Amino acid sequence: MNQRDFRQYVNWEEGLVDRSIFTDPEIYALEMERIFARAWNFVVHESQIPEVGDYFMNWIGSDQVIAVRNKQGGVSVLLNSCRHRGNAVCRAEQGRTKTFVCPYHGWSFGLDGELIGVPGLKDFYRDDLDKAQWGLGRAAQVESYKGFVFATMDAEAVGLGEYLGDVGRVGIDMIAERGEMEVIDGVQKNRIACNWKLAVDNMYDWYHPMISHKSAVQAKYSPIFDDPDHVFAPNTQMVMLGEYGHGIGGPMFTREQVEEVSSAPDPHAVDPFLSARLAPKVSESMGPAGLRTKGHPNIFPNLWITLTGMQMCLRIPRGPEETELWWFTFIEKDADETSRKNVLNVASHMFGPAGLLEQDDGENWEQCTRGTRGVAGRRYPLHFGMGAGHDTVSTDGGQAHIETKVNEHGQRWTYRCWADWMSAADWPALRADHAAPPTDRV
Ligand code: FES
Ligand SMILES: [Fe+2]
Numbered sequence: 001m002n003q004r005d006f007r008q009y010v011n012w013e014e015g016l017v018d019r020s021i022f023t024d025p026e027i028y029a030l031e032m033e034r035i036f037a038r039a040w041n042f043v044v045h046e047s048q049i050p051e052v053g054d055y056f057m058n059w060i061g062s063d064q065v066i067a068v069r070n071k072q073g074g075v076s077v078l079l080n081s082c083r084h085r086g087n088a089v090c091r092a093e094q095g096r097t098k099t100f101v102c103p104y105h106g107w108s109f110g111l112d113g114e115l116i117g118v119p120g121l122k123d124f125y126r127d128d129l130d131k132a133q134w135g136l137g138r139a140a141q142v143e144s145y146k147g148f149v150f151a152t153m154d155a156e157a158v159g160l161g162e163y164l165g166d167v168g169r170v171g172i173d174m175i176a177e178r179g180e181m182e183v184i185d186g187v188q189k190n191r192i193a194c195n196w197k198l199a200v201d202n203m204y205d206w207y208h209p210m211i212s213h214k215s216a217v218q219a220k221y222s223p224i225f226d227d228p229d230h231v232f233a234p235n236t237q238m239v240m241l242g243e244y245g246h247g248i249g250g251p252m253f254t255r256e257q258v259e260e261v262s263s264a265p266d267p268h269a270v271d272p273f274l275s276a277r278l279a280p281k282v283s284e285s286m287g288p289a290g291l292r293t294k295g296h297p298n299i300f301p302n303l304w305i306t307l308t309g310m311q312m313c314l315r316i317p318r319g320p321e322e323t324e325l326w327w328f329t330f331i332e333k334d335a336d337e338t339s340r341k342n343v344l345n346v347a348s349h350m351f352g353p354a355g356l357l358e359q360d361d362g363e364n365w366e367q368c369t370r371g372t373r374g375v376a377g378r379r380y381p382l383h384f385g386m387g388a389g390h391d392t393v394s395t396d397g398g399q400a401h402i403e404t405k406v407n408e409h410g411q412r413w414t415y416r417c418w419a420d421w422m423s424a425a426d427w428p429a430l431r432a433d434h435a436a437p438p439t440d441r442v
Pocket of ligand 2: 208209212213357361
C-alpha cells in the first residue's frame with residue numbers, strides 16, 4: 001500500500017477519479033499519515049484563547065490535540081493523551097485551566113505539556129522516573145497567520161508561509177482583512193456519514209446549487225435568493241489554484257464592477273463588500289485577482305472559508321465514511337449587538353446542523369459515499385472533468401487565476417494534489433515532487 005503510485009487513481013487531464021479512494025480503509029489510514037500528520041492543520045483562532053490557560057480541543061487527523069495559551073503568551077499544541085497509559089487528560093471541548101490532570105492515576109501536566117506531578121513518585125516509583133522525559137506529545141511546529149493558528153506534526157514540513165503560498169493567504173485574508181475579527185463562542189458541530197473528500201470538493205461546486213438547493217431558493221428564505229443568478233453567478237466564475245492543493249473557486253467581481261465601484265463618489269454606497277476590498281491595505285494583501293474573488297477557499301486539506309468571510313468549516317475525517325463538520329463564525333470585534341444577531345441568524349440557518357443548505361448537501365454526500373462502496377460500482381470512475389482543457393490561466397497582475405463559467409477545475413486540482421501527497425514518502429519528497437499550479441491551459 002505505502003509504495004502504491006496514487007497518481008493512478010486520478011486522471012487530471014480528463015478529471016477521472018477512482019471510487020475506491022472514498023471507502024478503502026487502507027487508503028484512509030494512509031491519508032491520516034501522509035496528509036493530516038504532515039500538513040499544516042488549522043487548530044484555533046487566537047481570539048478563542050486570549051488568556052493564559054485558555055484552551056480549545058481539535059483534531060489533527062487521528063490525533064486529538066489541545067491548543068492552549070501558554071505562560072509565554074504563545075500557543076502550545078499538545079496531544080490529548082497521557083504518557084502513562086494514553087488516557088485523555090482533557091475532557092472538555094474548551095475552557096481555562098492551570099494544569100491538565102489525568103483522571104486515571106493523576107499525572108498532571110503544565111500548559112506546555114511538561115509533566116509536573118506524579119502521585120507516588122517517591123514511594124512507588126522509588127524516585128526512578130525522569131519527569132523531563134514524560135511530558136505530553138506535541139506538534140512539531142506551530143505558527144500563526146493573522147490570528148489563525150496552524151500546527152503540523154512533521155518537523156520537516158515547510159514553514160506555514162511557504163505552505164499557504166499566495167492562494168492560501170488570500171483565502172484566509174477573506175476573513176482576516178475584514179478587520180479585527182473574533183470567533184463567536186460556540187462552534188457548531190455535526191456528523192455526516194460521508195467521506196471527508198466529498199465534503200471538501202463540494203466547496204468548489206457551483207454546479208449543484210440550482211439543483212440541490214432549489215427548494216431553499218424557491219422558499220426565498222433569504223433575500224439573497226431573490227436573484228439566484230446573481231448569487232451563484234454561473235457565468236462569472238474565478239478559480240485560483242495553489243501549491244500543495246489549496247484553491248479558491250466561485251463567483252467573482254468583474255473588472256467592470258471594480259471600475260464602477262472604485263470610480264464612484266461613494267464606493268461604500270454602491271457595494272460595501274467590494275469597496276472594503278478596495279481599501280489600500282486590503283487590496284495590497286489580497287492582490288489584483290484575489291480582491292475580486294467571491295469564491296470558496298479551501299486551505300488544503302480540509303479548511304473551507306465561506307464566500308462572505310463570515311464562517312469557516314473544518315471537514316474532520318472520523319473514519320472512511322464519517323466526517324465531522326465544525327463551523328466557526330466570525331465577527332468584527334467592535335460589531336454592535338444588531339450586527340452580531342444578524343450574523344448569528346444567518347450562521348444558524350444557512351450551514352451547520354440546522355442549515356437549510358447543509359441538509360441538502362449532507363444527504364448528497366452520504367449517498368455519493370455509499371455509491372463508491374459497491375464492488376461492481378467501483379469499476380466506474382467518478383467524473384470531475386467539467387471544463388477540462390477549455391480554460392486558460394491568466395497571470396495578469398502577477399496572480400495566476402482563471403476567469404470562466406461554472407467548472408470543476410478546483411475539484412480536479414484537489415484530487416491531483418491529493419495523489420501527490422499520498423505518493424510522497426516524506427516531506428522532502430513531497431516538496432521535490434508535487435504538481436506546480438498550472439500556468440497555461442487547464
Ligand atoms: S493513564 Fe494517565 S496517569 Fe495513568
Ligand atoms: Fe451546497
